[in-house]
Amino acid sequence: MATIVIDAGHGGYDAGAVNGTRLEKNDNLRLAKAVGQRLQRCGVNVVYTRTTDEFIPLLERSRISNNRNTDLFVAFHRNSATNNTANGVETLIYTNASNKSLQAAEALQQALVNVGVQSNRGVKRANLSVLRETRAPALLLELGFINNAQDNELFDQKFDQYADAIARSLAQSVGVTCNPSGSTDNGNTPPDNNTPPTPPTTGNSTIRSIQNTLNARYGAGLKVDGIWGPQSQRALTRALQTELNLTYGAGLTIDGIFGPKTKSAIRNIAQGSRGNLVWILQSALYVKGFPTTIDSVFGPNTANQVRAFQAANNLTADGIAGPNTFAALFN
Ligand SMILES: [Zn+2]
Numbered sequence: 001m002a003t004i005v006i007d008a009g010h011g012g013y014d015a016g017a018v019n020g021t022r023l024e025k026n027d028n029l030r031l032a033k034a035v036g037q038r039l040q041r042c043g044v045n046v047v048y049t050r051t052t053d054e055f056i057p058l059l060e061r062s063r064i065s066n067n068r069n070t071d072l073f074v075a076f077h078r079n080s081a082t083n084n085t086a087n088g089v090e091t092l093i094y095t096n097a098s099n100k101s102l103q104a105a106e107a108l109q110q111a112l113v114n115v116g117v118q119s120n121r122g123v124k125r126a127n128l129s130v131l132r133e134t135r136a137p138a139l140l141l142e143l144g145f146i147n148n149a150q151d152n153e154l155f156d157q158k159f160d161q162y163a164d165a166i167a168r169s170l171a172q173s174v175g176v177t178c179n180p181s182g183s184t185d186n187g188n189t190p191p192d193n194n195t196p197p198t199p200p201t202t203g204n205s206t207i208r209s210i211q212n213t214l215n216a217r218y219g220a221g222l223k224v225d226g227i228w229g230p231q232s233q234r235a236l237t238r239a240l241q242t243e244l245n246l247t248y249g250a251g252l253t254i255d256g257i258f259g260p261k262t263k264s265a266i267r268n269i270a271q272g273s274r275g276n277l278v279w280i281l282q283s284a285l286y287v288k289g290f291p292t293t294i295d296s297v298f299g300p301n302t303a304n305q306v307r308a309f310q311a312a313n314n315l316t317a318d319g320i321a322g323p324n325t326f327a328a329l330f331n
């Protein structure tokens with residue numbers, strides 16, 4: 001099955017470009033999800049770098065793609081300029097991008113021009129981290145300028161048509177014929193079996209967010225119900241093992257069981273650390289009743305909660321999360 005990684009640019013404290021109350025991160029996520037749902041309907045395996053409003057470091061976005069057999073990586077962005085007359089749509093590829101990237105970019109750009117854009121800015125090459133560090137063919141779409149009124153109008157009015165055209169073009173670039181129906185449902189569309197049901201607004205919203213991230217980042221396949229049970233705990237342990245392998249080459253079996261090997265692969269993480277291991281630590285603290293903002297940044301509040309958890313578990317309360325602290329969190 002063809003795999004496409006869908007990357008909604010920015011997120012969390014990184015709003016991207018801003019025009020009044022309109023934030024690029026929100027436009028990006030909305031479009032990314034619309035395209036992803038259409039691709040799933042066409043039988044494409046879709047992996048999102050984010051499905052919620054959260055900050056994901058650039059290297060992490062590439063790593064999500066490099067971690068699997070990705071056929072195509074597509075980042076969604078809105079453009080911005082210091083003047084509000086700049087307008088139009090462009091697709092970026094890496095400076096030394098392969099022909100495959102170029103062809104996919106040209107097809108995508110043409111598909112959007114066919115729907116209608118204010119101006120066709122074409123395919124451009126750029127030395128951007130997310131394009132450079134991603135091994136699969138990688139595109140970055142700038143769907144109009146967020147500080148240009150007419151581009152925003154086009155983005156809103158033609159949203160479904162754009163999403164259809166993008167999905168069709170991306171699918172074709174990975175050898176899948178896709179005719180997404182978008183919102184113009186004629187009643188003949190088969191039921192959408194590949195898209196997970198809309199998350200219910202039950203349970204705990206932070207746990208829903210953790211479950212969403214485990215699904216998006218690690219393919220956990222959890223039901224997003226906001227309830228922390230054994231499956232979620234195992235998924236979090238698998239995420240930990242995945243990160244220990246990626247970060248330290250630990251060579252662990254990703255079995256979701258926190259055993260002696262996993263414990264001995266843990267290195268200390270302390271205030272000043274950031275990244276996915278911190279995210280996992282914060283999530284584990286949260287579900288044990290030691291809540292801190294789950295932002296992948298180990299700040300003073302996380303250190304306080306680590307100390308509180310350690311004290312409650314008869315561990316040295318030094319605020320440094322090492323093998324014993326992780327073992328207590330994961331057992
Ligand atoms: Zn952007």
